[in-house]
Amino acid sequence: MPETVLEARHVNLNLAGKPVLEDVSLAIEHGHFMGIVGPNGAGKSSLLSLMIGANVASSGEMRLFGQTLSARSRGRLLNRVGYLHQLRGHQEHLPMRVENVVAMGLRRWRLPLWQQVGCESAIAEALEQVGMLDLRRRDFRQLSGGQVQRVRLARALVHQPELLLLDEPAAALDARHQQQLYVLLRRLCDDHRMSIIMVEHDIAAISSHVDSVACLNQRIHFHAMKGEQIPQDVWYSMYGKQMHVIAHDAGCIGCSHEDAA
Amino acid sequence: MLGSFFSSPVIQDALLPATLISLVTASMSVMIIAHRLSFLTVGVSHASLAGLGLAVTLSLPLLPTATVIACVLAVLLAWIPKSEGLSEDTGTGLLFAGSMALGIVLLSRVSQSEVNLFGLLFGDILTISPDEYRWLLLIAAVIMILLLVFARRWWSIAFDPVTAFASGLAVAPLRILLYATVGMTVMMCVKLAGIVLTTxxxxxxxxxxxxxxxxxxxxxxxSMVVGLLGTYIGLYVAYQEDWPSGATVVLMMCVLFIISWGISWLKKQQEKKQSAPAS
Incomplete structure (x- = not known):
């Protein structure tokens, strides 16, 4: 049986006295690409923040690489994790070149200033993967929103994490770069055995790339594997009765094959 | 003119400590701007009045006592606002007013000869005692070592605290250490520029x-080049014109800032002009 990279065991999270997550259990193995979808305020980002120890579960357990995530163990365990959070109205003010931003993702960046960071080839490779190598010397503050997002992804990738946690990574990207992003993530799972958990609210965009989709709204309503159908009542209980489910094709998770045109 | 400047015994005594202070403050200023802590330096520098007041009242050594108190206050400011739901801005404002008031009350009870209030407020690098100089050396060494070791991590937290935390960095302790270092730097700087001009x-x-x-x-x-240049020009002008040293140094740095801003603005205008016909 393949090793479990991340496991949530009956996790509950209350914030300011209100339940945000209820009895969430998840497990992800090496090379698995999981999408988490759900409406706004469903607790998707809170779940990711539990996975890096930024929030502490009210009850239940979060395990990374077979060990419990705690204030003590997180420094060591998170060395093997890459994380991309949502930027909300963030205005960058530190003067930095693109390649230096990526270098910050390296663990050698924590060395005292008299020691060189080096690792030029790892930085170049990460920038190449997101198609930003040409702009490596550019001032990070002058980039467009989509370029910023791609450089941030390169920063999350540069230390070759075993687990990648992404919170709406495609938010600032146009359709072409969105596709490129999903293809890249798929390749990282297949070729490098990287595990990815990606939060998105648009299931249609990701369903043909991921291995499974977890439907989250405070609790996990359904966890569909590739080719599996998500029942209509799951959609209704997550998003309300007024939504219409539009089916795509047979390769698409969550769609009913018979309904497909 | 320069010859008499360098041969003056007052300047000879002041030049080394001034160089030290300007190198350290210029180095720390990078972190202070990156973390947007300039108001913290205002708060802590004014709080040093309370520290000095306490030291005089309890007859403890002035600079060490004030330095410890400045560090404690800076660290408190990193802690209190978060746990009580206040903004850091509010906390600094409270500390600023409260400790200044305490300092004035305490110092009003001691005689003029013990504390040179004018020197405290506006800086007095020209009257530095050997004891104070040794203390400055020690503090400067501590600050520079901390900076060299933690600069990259502090920079990374200033850039994106969430990602820094997610990579396993102990963001909260590192931030407290930064605040304590700012506290030390402020106390060191009060000697040259005074409470009012430290920021x-x-x-x-x-x-x-x-x-x-x-x-x-x-x-x-x-930043270090600017700090040194401002300090040397400032000391020279202060010596020539008999102006107060701390104020002159800060004034010269302001002039350097305006020049730098102007050149950068001109350069941008030129770039706009060059790109305009092309588009």
Whole structure:
């Protein structure tokens, strides 16, 4: 049986006295690409923040690489994790070149200033993967929103994490770069055995790339594997009765094959 | 003219400590701007009045006592606002007013000869005692070592605290250490620039370099050049014109800032002009 990279065991999270997550259990193995979808305020980002120890579960357990995530163990365990959070109205003010931003993702960046960071080839490779190598010397503050997002992804990738946690990574990207992003993530799972958990609210965009989709709204309503159908009542209980489910094709998770045109 | 400047015994005594202080404050100013802590330096520098007041009242050694109190207050400011739901801005404002008031009350009860209030407020590098100089050396060494060891981590937290935390960095302890270091730097700087002008020395060097820096190290080096230049020109003008030294140094840094800003503005205009016909 393949090793479990991340496991949530009956996790509950209350914030300011209100339940945000209820009895969430998840497990992800090496090379698995999981999408988490759900409406706004469903607790998707809170779940990711539990996975890096930024929030502490009210009850239940979060395990990374077979060990419990705690204030003590997180420094060591998170060395093997890459994380991309949502930027909300963030205005960058530190003067930095693109390649230096990526270098910050390296663990050698924590060395005292008299020691060189080096690792030029790892930085170049990460920038190449997101198609930003040409702009490596550019001032990070002058980039467009989509370029910023791609450089941030390169920063999350540069230390070759075993687990990648992404919170709406495609938010600032146009359709072409969105596709490129999903293809890249798929390749990282297949070729490098990287595990990815990606939060998105648009299931249609990701369903043909991921291995499974977890439907989250405070609790996990359904966890569909590739080719599996998500029942209509799951959609209704997550998003309300007024939504219409539009089916795509047979390769698409969550769609009913018979309904497909 | 320069010859008489350097041969003057007052300047000879002041030159080394002034160089030390300006190098350290210019280095720290990079972190202070990156973390947007300029108001913290205002708060802590004014709080040092309470520290000095306490030291005089309890007849403890002045600078060490004031330095410890400044560090404690800076660290409290990192802690209290978060746990009580206040903004850091509010906390600093409270501390600023409260400790200044305490300091004035305490110092009003001691005789003029014990504390040179004018020197405290506006800086007095020209009357530095050997004891104070040794203390400055020690503090400067501690600050520079902390900076060299933690600069990259502090920079990374300033850049994106969430990602820094997610990579496993102990963000909260590192931030507390930074605040304590700012506290130390402020106390060190009070000797040269005084309480009122300390923020100038802790903000202006990096602010002047900010237009040109493209990396942490580049910014740091440029900031040190600005700090040294401002200090030397300031001391020279103060000596020539018999102006107060701290104020003159800060004034010269302001001039350097305006020049740097102007050149950067002109350069941008030129770039606009060059790109206009092409588009």
């Amino acid at each position: 100038g020395m802790l903000v202006l060097p990096a602010a002047t370099a900010w237009f040109w820096g493209r990396s942490l190290v580049g910014l740091w080096l440029m």
